[in-house]
Amino acid sequence: MMVRFVAFLIVFEVGSCAAKEPADTNYDEAKVPEYELPALLVDEAGKTVGQSEWMGHRRVEVLQLLSNSVYGKTPEKQLKVRYELVEQDPNALQGRATRKQIAAYFGDAGYRIDILLYVPNKAAVPSPAFLGLNFNGNHTIHAEDGILQRGTSKKRGSFAGRWQLEMLIERGYALATVHRDQIDPDNYRNDFSDGIHPLFYEDDQAKPEADEWGAIGAWAWGLSRVLDWLETQDSIDAERVAVIGHSRLGKTALWAGAQDRRFAMVVSNNSGCGGAALYRRCYGERIHHMLKPVGYWFCRNHREYQMQEQTLPADQHMLLSLVAPRPLYVASATNDRWADPRGEFLAAKHASPVYELMGRKGLGDHDLPEPNTPIHTRIGYHLRSGDHDVTAFDWQQFLTFADKHLNSK
Numbered sequence: 001m002m003v004r005f006v007a008f009l010i011v012f013e014v015g016s017c018a019a020k021e022p023a024d025t026n027y028d029e030a031k032v033p034e035y036e037l038p039a040l041l042v043d044e045a046g047k048t049v050g051q052s053e054w055m056g057h058r059r060v061e062v063l064q065l066l067s068n069s070v071y072g073k074t075p076e077k078q079l080k081v082r083y084e085l086v087e088q089d090p091n092a093l094q095g096r097a098t099r100k101q102i103a104a105y106f107g108d109a110g111y112r113i114d115i116l117l118y119v120p121n122k123a124a125v126p127s128p129a130f131l132g133l134n135f136n137g138n139h140t141i142h143a144e145d146g147i148l149q150r151g152t153s154k155k156r157g158s159f160a161g162r163w164q165l166e167m168l169i170e171r172g173y174a175l176a177t178v179h180r181d182q183i184d185p186d187n188y189r190n191d192f193s194d195g196i197h198p199l200f201y202e203d204d205q206a207k208p209e210a211d212e213w214g215a216i217g218a219w220a221w222g223l224s225r226v227l228d229w230l231e232t233q234d235s236i237d238a239e240r241v242a243v244i245g246h247s248r249l250g251k252t253a254l255w256a257g258a259q260d261r262r263f264a265m266v267v268s269n270n271s272g273c274g275g276a277a278l279y280r281r282c283y284g285e286r287i288h289h290m291l292k293p294v295g296y297w298f299c300r301n302h303r304e305y306q307m308q309e310q311t312l313p314a315d316q317h318m319l320l321s322l323v324a325p326r327p328l329y330v331a332s333a334t335n336d337r338w339a340d341p342r343g344e345f346l347a348a349k350h351a352s353p354v355y356e357l358m359g360r361k362g363l364g365d366h367d368l369p370e371p372n373t374p375i376h377t378r379i380g381y382h383l384r385s386g387d388h389d390v391t392a393f394d395w396q397q398f399l400t401f402a403d404k405h406l407n408s409k
Contacts, residue, residue, distance in 0.1 A: 005128070013082060013304070015245050016050075016184065020100060021338060022058065022215060022289050024359055025284065025289070025338075026282060027283070027284065027337050030242075032281050032282060033082055033280070033282060033310075033375045035280035035281065036280075036310075037230060037278070037280065037315055037317060037350060038059070038065075038315060038318065038352075040058075040318060040321050040354055041054070041058070041353055041354070041357065043057065043058045044061055045189050050224065050357070051085065051357050052358060054354065055233050056357075056391065059322060059335075060321065062190070062318045062321065063258065064351050065313045065318065066258070066318065066322075067211075067299075068148070068211055068254075068301060069112075069218050069299075069302060069304075069312060069313055069314060070302055070312075070314065070319075071213065071214065071220075071225070071298060071299060071300055071302075071359065072208060072213035072300075072301070073211055073212050073213060073217075073378075074221055075212070075213070077120055077200055079106045079107045079252040080106070080107060081104060081105065081225065082104070082105045083102050083104050083105075083331075083352055084102065084103045084104075085101075086101045086102060086103050086148065087099070087100070087101040087146060087148065088100050088101070089146055090145060091120070091123070091186065092118060092143070092146065093166065093169060096120065096122070096169050096170075097118045097119060097120055097148075097169045098118070098119045098121055098382070099117070099118050099144070099146060100115075100116075100117045100119075101114065101115070101117075101147070102114070102118055102229065102382065103115075104226075106196070106199060106225075107199040111196060111199060111261060112181060113182045113222065113225070114138060114148060114178065114179065114182060114183055115226055115229060116138040116141070116147060116148075116177050117174065117175070117230075117233075117236075118165060118168075118169060118174060118176075119174040119235045119236065120172055120173070121303050122168075122172070122346065123172055123235070125395075126234065126235055126237040127172060127173060127174040127376070128172070128174070128237050128240035128241070128242070128264075128402065128406050129174035129175065129176055129237060129240070129242070129246050130168060130173055130175050130176070130241075130242045130243075130402075131175075131223060131226055131242070131243050131263075132175070132176075132177055132223075133177075133178055133179070133180040133183070133222070133243050133249045134159065134163075134177045134178070134179055134249075134302040135159065135179075135180060135186075135249070136149075136158065136159055136179070136195075137149060137150070137151065137152035137154050137179045138177060138178070138179055139154075139156045139157075140152075140154050140155070140156065140157065140158045140159040140160075140174075141157075141159060141160060141162075141163040141165065141177055142160050142165050143156050143157025143158075143160060147191075149401075150179075150182075151182065151300070151328040152179065152181070158295055161390075161391070161392070162195060162246065162389065162391075163175065163177075163390075164392055164395040165394065165398070167395055168395070168399070171399050171403075173402070174235070174236055176226055176230060178222060178223075178226055180219055180249060183195060183196055183215050183219050183221070183222035184192050184196055184197065184215045184216060184219060184222075186248070186294075187296065188293055189212060191207065191296075191368055192208055192296070193207075193306055195215075195218060196218050197213075197220070206388045208299070208300075210300040211299055211300075212299060213299065214296050214298045214300075214302075215294075215297045215301050216248070216251055216252050216255055216274070216297045217299070218274065219249065219252040219256075220253075220255045220256035220260075220298055221256045223243055223253070223260075223263075224256060224260045225264065225284070227241060227260065227262055227337050228309075231262075238262070239262075239264060240264050240265075240401055240406045240407075241264055241265075242263070242264060242265035242266070242398075243256050243265070243266055244267035244398065245267070245268065246269040246270055246271075246313070246389075246390045247269070247270055247273070247339075247388065248271075248273070248274075248275075248294070249277075249299060250267075250268040250269050250270060250271025250275050250276070251264060251268075251271045251274050251275035251319040252284070253267060253271075253321070253322075254271060254275055254276065254319055257323050257328075258323060259321055259324075260320035261320075261326070261328070265326060265327050265328070265329070265402060266327075267329045267331070268328075268329070268330050269331045269390050269394060270331065270336050270339050270388050270389070270390075271330075271339065272336070272338060272339025272340060273285035273287070273289075273290065273339070273403075274297065274298065274316075275316070275339075275344075276320065276330045276344040276347050276348065277316060277339060277340040277343035277344045277347060278307075278316050278317065278321075278340070278343040278347045279309040279315050279316060280309050280310075280315055281340060281342075281343045281346075282309055283336050283337075283340045283343055284337050284339060284340040284343070285305075285339065285340070285356055287302065287305055287309065288306035288307050288308075288325065288377055290305050291306055311392055315317070315347070315405065317346075317349075317350035317351045318351075319346045319347075319354075319356075320347055320348055320351035321351040321354040323351075324351070324355045324357075324358055324360070325354075325358040327349070327358070327376070327378055327379075327380070327401065327402075327405035327406070328351070328378075328379050329380035329401050330344050330347070330348045330379070330380070330381050330392055331381070331384065331396070331398075332345065332381075332382070332383045333384045333387055334371050334383060334385050334386065335386055335387045339388065341368075342368055344381075345363070345368045345381055345383070348362075348363050348379050348381055349366065350362065350364070351379065352364040352379060355378050360377075360378040361377040361378050362377060362378060362379045363375065363381060369381070369382065369383060370383070371383050371384065371385045372385055372393070374397045374400075375405060376397075376401050376403075378401065380399050381400045
């Protein structure tokens with residue numbers, strides 16, 4: 001059983017990076033092909049599933065489809081881990097927060113990942129938290145001198161606008177982050193010889209097998225390991241941790257939240273192709289656009305579907321459905337046509353049947369909203385005016401959504 005869609009016309013503002021995009025990029029809704037989405041609530045035996053069947057076996061089937069064809073299998077091997085407090089300041093941010101910096105050492109060789117945590121001091125109870133990877137080093141998320149700078153020369157505080165740390169602390173939320181490249185380098189030359197992958201290789205193995213995890217899988221694994229540590233912290237309510245990511249790290253947050261149901265909320269910001277956007281629309285970025293520069297984000301099986309998106313056994317509404325019934329937020333931007341804002345909205349809308357099956361309101365009766373008019377049902381969505389970025393407006397919506405949903409079951 002498939003769901004059929006016909007393309008229709010909508011116009012978005014022109015993105016600022018259009019000149020750099022491939023010549024065959026489609027930004028014409030009239031050229032979006034007719035497509036059929038794989039049915040969510042029909043299992044591989046052809047039977048329509050209810051809530052118990054979804055949780056019992058259909059969810060596992062969907063997870064395996066995405067694992068085998070998109071992101072790759074995450075190893076089941078457990079690594080030895082040791083956490084070491086490197087620095088602590090109970091008067092960070094002019095006394096408003098406590099800052100902790102933790103070195104996490106994995107495996108026999110002690111592979112190091114640095115965790116940065118800020119917790120609001122005014123909290124009377126353990127704090128809910130947002131957890132996300134950063135692109136350029138922990139020291140770039142805020143200009144405080146005490147944040148360790150390791151492995152990158154980027155300017156201190158240079159990406160503070162994407163994190164809005166003071167806003168989170170004022171609203172009563174903790175923030176935890178790790179530099180993405182410490183888990184797996186995103187250097188456009190990734191051959192899986194460094195980063196976390198070699199800790200999982202069998203004898204004589206030099207790279208993941210075709211159906212094994214790429215960089216997104218490794219980054220998602222890293223997010224779960226930070227959550228392991230957060231569960232040990234009395235200052236953090238580990239049952240109210242939201243995983244968040246922007247762009248390729250938005251893809252990562254979705255995959256982390258799909259696999260690890262301990263994450264209480266999942267936020268995707270401008271995640272596009274391989275993230276929240278439907279593959280089958282063939283709008284903006286597509287699989288073949290990603291393969292040469294960043295094919296290592298995915299498993300090698302994924303390359304079989306370049307220029308053949310209609311043959312994928314899964315699509316991204318299925319990824320989003322794996323978050324249900326937990327709160328899910330998808331954010332797009334008007335100028336970010338490369339990430340296909342309409343495709344992101346439609347994936348969230350067509351994940352809604354699983355939410356509704358579980359008694360939660362999705363986006364089923366909503367159309368794509370006007371810019372800057374957020375929807376805050378159990379699936380949240382907004383289309384922000386502007387470019388591919390994370391802004392104060394985005395964080396205001398994420399925090400309001402968290403206020404509403406992380407305090408309810």
